[in-house]
Amino acid sequence: MIVEIAGLQKVYAGKQRVVAVDGIDLCVRPGEIYGLLGPNGAGKTTTISICTTRALPTVGKVHIAGVDVVANPSLARIHIGVVPQYNTLDRGCTIFENIYFHCIYFGSSRGDAKARTEQLLAQFKLSERAGAYPSQLSGGLAQRVQIARAIAHRPKVLFLDEPSAGLDPQSRIAMWDAVRGLREEGITVVLTTHYMEEADELCDRVAIIDHGKILVEDTPAALKASIGAQKIYALDLKSLENLPVLVKALEGLQGVTRVEAKETGAHVYAHGADGLLAEIVLATGPYGLRDLTISETSLETVFIRLTGRDLRE
Ligand SMILES: Nc1ncnc2c1ncn2[C@@H]1O[C@H](COP(=O)(O)OP(=O)(O)OP(=O)(O)O)[C@@H](O)[C@H]1O
Numbered sequence: 106m107i108v109e110i111a112g113l114q115k116v117y118a119g120k121q122r123v124v125a126v127d128g129i130d131l132c133v134r135p136g137e138i139y140g141l142l143g144p145n146g147a148g149k150t151t152t153i154s155i156c157t158t159r160a161l162p163t164v165g166k167v168h169i170a171g172v173d174v175v176a177n178p179s180l181a182r183i184h185i186g187v188v189p190q191y192n193t194l195d196r197g198c199t200i201f202e203n204i205y206f207h208c209i210y211f212g213s214s215r216g217d218a219k220a221r222t223e224q225l226l227a228q229f230k231l232s233e234r235a236g237a238y239p240s241q242l243s244g245g246l247a248q249r250v251q252i253a254r255a256i257a258h259r260p261k262v263l264f265l266d267e268p269s270a271g272l273d274p275q276s277r278i279a280m281w282d283a284v285r286g287l288r289e290e291g292i293t294v295v296l297t298t299h300y301m302e303e304a305d306e307l308c309d310r311v312a313i314i315d316h317g318k319i320l321v322e323d324t325p326a327a328l329k330a331s332i333g334a335q336k337i338y339a340l341d342l343k344s345l346e347n348l349p350v351l352v353k354a355l356e357g358l359q360g361v362t363r364v365e366a367k368e369t370g371a372h373v374y375a376h377g378a379d380g381l382l383a384e385i386v387l388a389t390g391p392y393g394l395r396d397l398t399i400s401e402t403s404l405e406t407v408f409i410r411l412t413g414r415d416l417r418e
Contacts, residue, residue, distance in 0.1 A: 107170055109167070129152060134293075135291070140297070142299065142312070148314060156264060199235065229283060234246065268303075338375065
């Protein structure tokens with residue numbers, strides 16, 4: 106395993122004691138894109154900060170490529186690339202210099218640093234902007250420079266903290282492509298996100314975390330399959346009288362795997378069965394169907410099922 110986290114706990118002891126990470130165990134395989142998905146405050150950044158030697162654990166161990174990050178932080182840092190949540194490019198340096206000086210910092214000769222910088226600028230389609238300063242770049246381009254800089258010393262694992270926060274949809278997709286490209290170079294990627302689409306699209310495996318704990322971990326497909334339905338019909342009803350009768354009736358429809366009574370109606374979980382929508386509408390007739398939304402099962406559904414909340418709450 107390239108990343109091994111065992112019994113990790115982080116307590117911020119202050120006026121208010123905060124248990125930011127509460128016993129996390131996980132392993133990332135070489136070449137994987139692994140996602141930590143959870144809402145704000147779940148403990149994702151703290152976990153990444155410990156893995157990348159920026160914070161110390163209260164309890165537990167992290168090994169990167171077999172190196173204990175607490176016992177040997179400088180050795181560990183050779184194997185680690187980091188793109189933090191905020192733009193940390195040096196504003197006084199050009200794009201070229203940002204990458205070049207990173208190479209020099211990690212011990213490259215000037216010639217090697219120049220060659221590696223030019224190669225990365227070409228790889229990330231940044232060559233034309235080599236002389237630009239960070240303030241002249243869009244958010245998407247700045248993020249690409251940060252990724253290029255983070256892998257300049259050829260780390261084995263790249264940690265990306267909320268890589269698409271603040272990016273427009275087009276830049277987000279370009280960033281995903283850049284991250285997928287890293288896999289081809291054999292770089293393992295660990296990213297945090299609170300965007301379920303990002304975890305679903307990009308990650309080979311995802312750990313859903315909340316309140317410092319891993320709730321579940323699997324491939325996005327397996328997590329979604331655990332819901333046991335492909336579609337969710339959310340019914341908004343005028344009358345909730347005799348709701349249990351409606352729930353029973355809906356449960357009896359072909360293709361329906363589960364029905365949950367809600368404050369404003371009911372959620373019907375189902376496999377895509379022919380004619381089911383018409384039958385649902387018919388069954389809700391006496392209850393006054395005010396609104397109906399149909400959604401595909403997503404990682405958000407999985408999170409809601411596990412916590413009762415949605416990811417943005
Ligand atoms: N330096 C600190 N001192 C005290 N509490 C902290 C500190 N850093 C984080 N916390 C708290 O620890 C908890 C986990 O925070 P963390 O930043 O790891 O979560 P997160 O999942 O990355 O969320 P976000 O996306 O908002 O950064 C939160 O309750 C946060 O307020």
